[in-house]
Amino acid sequence: MIVPIEVENAEDYVALTKKLESESDFLLYEAGERPVDGEKMKSMIRAFHHQPNSTILVAIHNGELVGHVMGMGGSAKRNKHVAHVVTGVLKEYHGRGIATELFTHLENWAREQEIHRLELTVMVHNFAALRLYEKVGFQIEGKKKEVLKVDGQWVDEYIMAKLLY
Structure with a gap:
């Protein structure tokens, strides 16, 4: 089941984020690098709820958060139609x-939000x-x-996008 995140999901979302960062070498943050807690996450979720061009969607399986996708919309008039995408699904899923x-x-x-462009790296x-x-x-x-240094090695990233209309 895929649903928009709610403030009540904050603690579970923190746990999901930490687990994703601990099991993947492909994310920006390494395990334990990002100081995130339930209160900070609640604040972020509330902020997203007040931005019509930003969202966090979570995948729930048997009551557990197992994945997410985040679309962060631009804050200026000239880029509010663009959403940067971040995603992750637990390895076991x-x-x-x-x-x-x-x-x-x-x-x-x-x-629905008239986002024209989704982009990611x-x-x-x-x-x-x-x-x-x-x-x-x-x-x-x-x-x-x-652009990134992973385990002492330089890593390139692709810029990818999808135009919606």
């Missing part, structure tokens, strides 16, 4: 179509994510060279 379903719900939400060697993003209609627009 990979291959079940949850990420695809999250993106379907995100796109439906974006169209992805490490060039994250082949599973690249396949997913291309499957749901994102296209590579460019490459950011040596």
Whole structure:
């Protein structure tokens, strides 16, 4: 089940975020790097609820948060129609179509909010994510060279986007 996040989900969302960061080498933050707690998360969720061009959708399985997709809309008049996307699904739930379903719900939400462009970045060697993003209609627009340093190695990222109308 995919639903918009509620303030009551804050503690579970913190736990999901921490678990995702601990099991993936493809996220911006490493395990334990980001100081996040329930109160900060509640504040962020409330802020998102007051921004019509931003959302957090969560995937729930047997009462547990197992994935999410976040669309963060631009804050200026000139870019309020753009949403930057961040997503993740717990490893044990990979291959079940949850990420695809999250993106379907995100796109439906974006169209309702008159978001014209969804965009994201992805490490060039994250082949599973690249396949997913291309499957749901994102296209590579460019490459950011040596933008991240992971385990002492420079890593490039693709810039990907999907235009909705």
